[in-house]
Amino acid sequence: MFFTFLNKEKADCLDISTIIKFSPREVLYYYYDSKIIIPWEGYWKIKELAAASEKAENSSKEWLELFEQELNAAADLSSLNDSEFIDSIGPYYYLTSNTRFYFDKSLRNPVDMVSSENLASITALATILPLNNEIQAHCKIKKAKRKAAKSKDELLKDINLCLTSLREIERLNKQINYWEKILEQRYFLREREDLFPAEPDNLPQKPEKPVETEASDNVLPFSRLLSRQKKQHNLDLNHYNHEIKVYFIRYREYEKACDRYKEALENWPEYHKLFLDNCLNDIKQAEEKLNSARQNRQTYSEVIQKSMVHSAYQDIRTLELFKYYLKTGRANELQDCMNIFEEERNWTEIKASQERIENTIHFLQSANPDTHFADEHINLFLNHFHEKTKDLAKAGV
Template sequence: MFFTFLNKEKADSLDISALIKYSPREVLYYYYDSAIRIPWEGYWKIKELAAASGKAANPIKEWLELFEQELNADADLSSLNDNEFIDSIGPYYYLPGNTRFYFDKNFRNPVDMVSSENLASLAALATILPLNNEIQANCKIKKAKRKATKSKDELLKDINLCLTSLREIERLNKQINYWEKILEQRYFLREREDLFPAEPDSLPQKPEKPAEIEVSDNVLPFSRLLSRQKKQHNLDLNHYNHEIKVYFIRYREYEKACDRYKEALENWPEYHQLFLDNCLNDIKKAEEKLNTARQNRQTYSEVIQKSIVHSAYQDIRTLELFKYYLKTGRANELQDCMNIFEEERNWTEIKASQERIENTIHFLQSANPDTHFADEHINLFLNHFQEKTGDLAKVGV
């Protein structure tokens, strides 16, 4: 649900950049009670980087420790490297977050994968910045409703404060939406009564053995036709033998996944309370962030309300134009800004209306020849029809 902020409908696969720059704790925060797919080549890449990084602690080593020690997947990953019949293994259960891990050899579109840039965007949404220093200073000086500002410098300062406040409100609205999503999801998880590790979902389909060729005693078989049928049957049988071999290999992986699932269910009572406690801690943090964000938004709203600029002009585009008028000398006071803005807006509307009229005239002019041509043909047809009718009447038909 968090990845809607990144315009991703589904984001269950991690890019290698995310594994390099972000720790498991930072990433798995977004994968409570869900599945996450690790590219097979990503595992080998971080294994290589971890070996080259020495003893220093870093996210790469944390991921490697998670995969090989906590999930105990290193032996299976080595087997996956040598097995051409298996494209994916999992799930492996990480019970503190009730997260399921899959390791996948299939190609994934990079657009659908979660990268370090995506995680940085989420981190920016999570970070509630303190009030702007200039806004804080202004609030201390101007606690009452502001009086009309007369000088150009004061007007410019007022406009700049409004612009800053509007941009901060826009950012805070996104952040409030983000933290509300966090709260919604964590409350939902705490209230679930059927919260358990999910069953393995990779049950392979057993292939069907081709039916034997039956020859009726009452029908004399054509030797050539029977030969073709036997040849095709042998091909189908060879294909089946290959498929049944692949099936048993994949079914063995499914059995191993079931064993891991059984172990996860046995250990779940121990981790369930820890999971709920983690959700509760996240809820407390989210509520604190929301309170701070809403207070900041209220402060910025008050700055805008106390501005001498009329509310009809309190949008970023209009205020930027007012600022431009003042800085270029086209205006010296607020009334000048409003007059110039209204004149330009009226002129823009007149120009747009004129363009619409010209386009309509052009369309009608371009349509007239076709209409005239059609009218001529209709008239010719009617005249011809009337002439024929008159001729028939003369001959008495």
């Protein structure tokens, strides 16, 4: 549910960069009661990094310890390396977060994987920054209601405070959404009565043995036809023998997964309480972060409400234009900014209307070659329209 921020339908496969740059604790925070797919080459990459690095400069050693000691998957991963018939093994159960791990040799589209950049963009939402220093100073000094601008510098300062507040509110809205999702998911997990480790879901499908075709009683047993049928049956039988061999190899992996599942169920009562405690700690942290974010958002909203600028012009694009007018000398006060803005907006609307008319005329001319007679009247109308807009411009409208 957290990966809706990344516009990904599924986010269960970790890119190697994520395993290298983030610790298991940081990643597992987003995978309570779910599954994680580790690329097969990712395991060998962190094994190589852990062996080459004496210092814990990255999280490779933590991941390696999780895979080989906590999940006890080292022997199976070595077998996966040598097997030509097995592409994936798992699940392996990490009961602290009730997470299932799979190791997969299949090639995947990088777009569908969770990269370190993806996870960094999500974890950034967790950090609630303190109030902007300039906003804090402003709130201490200015507690009165909106006042008229006394100077251009005061107006510029007011606009800058509004811009800062609007950008901070935009960021805080995303963070509030993030912490609300954390709370929603953790509360849901705590209230579930059927919370258990999930069963293995990789049961292989047994192939069907080919049946030899018998000749019909009312048909002569032509030797050539029988020979061809027997040859095809032998080919099908050879293919079946290969498939049944692969099936038994994969079924053995499924049996091992079932053994891990039974062990997880036996240990679950002990880990269940720990899991619920972790959820409760996450809920407490999320509520604190959420309250802090909402208080900050309220403060920024109050700054905007007390601004000299009318609420109709309190958006980032318009305020940036006001700031530009004041800095370039086109305006000296707030009324000047509003007049220039309205004038330019009117001109934009007039030009857009003119383009629509011209596009419509062009379409009609292209669609019907017999409209040449009407063109003169249309051109007269356009000339009249241009003259009218010029007169409006001279009048300062």
